[in-house]
Structure formats: C-alpha cells, structure tokens
Amino acid sequence: MTQSSAGNNAAQAELWNGEMGRKWALEQDSLDAMLAPLGLGGIAKANFAPGENVIDIGCGCGTTSLAIAEKVGSGGRVLGVDISEPMLEQARRRAAALDNATFNLADASVHKFAPASANVIFSRFGVMFFADPTAAFANIRTVLKPDGRLCLVVWRPVRENPWVMKSLMIAAKHVVMPAPLGPEEPGPFSFGDPARVTRILEGAGFKNVKLEPQDLLITIGAGRDLNGAVDFLLGIGPIRMILAEQTPELREKVSQEVKQSLAADFGPQGLRMGTATWIVTATNR
Numbered sequence: 001m002t003q004s005s006a007g008n009n010a011a012q013a014e015l016w017n018g019e020m021g022r023k024w025a026l027e028q029d030s031l032d033a034m035l036a037p038l039g040l041g042g043i044a045k046a047n048f049a050p051g052e053n054v055i056d057i058g059c060g061c062g063t064t065s066l067a068i069a070e071k072v073g074s075g076g077r078v079l080g081v082d083i084s085e086p087m088l089e090q091a092r093r094r095a096a097a098l099d100n101a102t103f104n105l106a107d108a109s110v111h112k113f114a115p116a117s118a119n120v121i122f123s124r125f126g127v128m129f130f131a132d133p134t135a136a137f138a139n140i141r142t143v144l145k146p147d148g149r150l151c152l153v154v155w156r157p158v159r160e161n162p163w164v165m166k167s168l169m170i171a172a173k174h175v176v177m178p179a180p181l182g183p184e185e186p187g188p189f190s191f192g193d194p195a196r197v198t199r200i201l202e203g204a205g206f207k208n209v210k211l212e213p214q215d216l217l218i219t220i221g222a223g224r225d226l227n228g229a230v231d232f233l234l235g236i237g238p239i240r241m242i243l244a245e246q247t248p249e250l251r252e253k254v255s256q257e258v259k260q261s262l263a264a265d266f267g268p269q270g271l272r273m274g275t276a277t278w279i280v281t282a283t284n285r
C-alpha cells in the first residue's frame with residue numbers, strides 16, 4: 001500500500017487482501033450481476049454530469065467506477081480508492097482502455113486526497129468498514145469542492161434483507177451462531193441505522209443528509225441452477241464465515257436445508273431474493 005492503514009483498519013486491509021478480496025475478484029461477474037440493480041439506483045440518484053470529477057470509495061473491482069466514467073465522459077474523471085490489491089488489479093485491467101478512470105491503493109480514511117477537487121463522492125457498499133467512520137468521512141470530505149455532493153448505497157439492517165436472513169435462520173437451527181456485531185462495529189450492515197448514518201455524516205461536516213429506502217429483488221448466482229445459486233450464496237456474506245467453521249457434515253446439512261427452503265424463490269430468472277438498502281445523499285456545505 002502507498003499509505004499505511006489507520007491502526008484499526010488493518011484488520012479490514014488484511015481481510016480484503018486475503019481470501020475475501022481474492023474471492024470478490026474471482027467472482028466479480030456473478031457479484032456484479034447480483035449487485036448491479038442496487039448500484040444503478042445510486043448512480044441514478046447521484047445524477048452525474050459530463051465533465052464531473054468523482055471519487056469512488058471502496059471501489060473494489062471497479063464496476064461502479066467504470067459506469068461513472070461513462071457518465072462523466074472524456075471531460076470528466078473518476079478515481080477509485082480501495083485497500084484491496086487483488087480487487088484493484090481487476091479494476092485496472094477492466095479500465096485499461098479508459099483514460100478517465102484511475103485507481104489508488106489506499107485507505108480512504110487517511111488517504112491524502114487532492115483538497116477540494118471533486119464534485120461527487122460515491123460508493124456502492126464500500127464505506128461500512130471504517131473503524132472510526134466519523135474521522136474517515138471527515139477525511140474523505142476534504143476532497144469535495146464547496147458545492148460538492150455525496151451519494152452512497154449501503155445495506156439496511158440484516159433482518160430486512162431476506163437474501164442474507166433466510167439462510168442465517170436455517171444455519172441458526174444447527175450451529176452456535178457468533179454474537180452479533182455491536183452497533184458501532186464495522187461490518188456490511190453497520191450503516192443500517194439511519195440515526196447512526198446521520199450522526200456520522202453530520203459529525204464529519206456534511207449537510208442535508210437524507211436516506212431513501214430502496215427495496216429490490218436481485219438474482220443470486222446468475223446463470224446457475226438452484227443448487228449452484230445456493231452454493232454461491234453460501235460462499236458470500238456473513239453465512240460464509242459461519243459455515244467455514246463447521247464440519248463438512250454440518251455444512252452439507254445446512255446447505256441441503258437452504259436448497260429446499262429457497263426452491264420457492266427459484267424461477268425462470270434464477271434465484272431471486274429481496275434486498276433492502278439505503279441510498280444516502282448529502283452535500284458538503
């Protein structure tokens with residue numbers, strides 16, 4: 001990394017540079033097919049204009065950065081920032097032909113951005129992992145022009161997300177579940193509480209913070225049959241880590257039960273499950 005991670009983000013850097021980051025890079029097509037509709041909602045809300053300069057926080061394999069590069073055109077530019085080398089490698093490969101998209105390996109919470117240089121800060125699921133989110137967003141805000149804006153897509157609480165909840169509830173019948181993360185701990189669902197998100201962003205100096213719910217069905221493991229789609233589902237998200245610690249027999253038992261239970265969600269479009277996200281917007285001043 002060009003810049004070291006802020007102490008407490010080191011664990012996240014290790015995670016996203018280890019098996020998790022490699023898995024996201026490897027499964028990029030399937031994850032993109034699954035997450036695309038959710039990101040498109042945010043991209044529409046951000047209302048990018050040709051010529052704008054955009055920062056994509058936690059850009060991962062670069063999918064949203066590429067979509068934004070198209071929106072801002074050759075007169076604009078997008079900088080993707082991420083702590084994961086394997087995911088950025090993928091992003092750089094995909095953007096090789098573009099001259100308006102670049103990627104930095106950096107911890108967004110401490111990275112020294114060019115001050116007051118960006119019109120928009122955007123992120124699809126890349127901002128929920130900061131150890132100190134208020135300090136991280138105060139640092140990220142420094143990149144915004146005075147009239148700049150922020151647009152984030154983040155998960156609502158896990159209990160509102162059937163695509164995660166259904167298999168977790170089946171697993172809970174068979175295995176000892178880990179204690180849930182505390183409300184201030186980083187994790188995929190840590191921006192679920194609107195009061196917390198507002199407190200973090202206002203604490204970082206943003207104004208006009210708004211959260212709008214987005215409820216959409218997504219396709220899990222696109223192109224796979226039910227068994228393949230459930231295997232994909234059980235290999236991502238919180239359930240993956242829980243099952244990794246179980247015996248092969250127990251993993252198989254949970255997997256079979258999830259397959260039976262989700263058969264009703266499988267149709268001509270594949271395994272379709274409900275998601276609940278917030279589209280968060282704010283302004284710099």
Ligand SMILES: C[S@@+](CC[C@H](N)C(=O)[O-])C[C@H]1O[C@@H](n2cnc3c(N)ncnc32)[C@H](O)[C@@H]1O
Pocket residue numbers: 009012016035057058059060061062063064081082083084087106107108109123124125126127129130
């Ligand atoms: C759930 S993935 C989302 C990736 C991508 N935005 C997408 O939607 O496909 C979360 C991303 O946030 C990145 N991330 C986590 N902590 C970060 C930090 N402190 N600075 C920059 N990126 C971070 C991870 O490396 C990972 O790529």
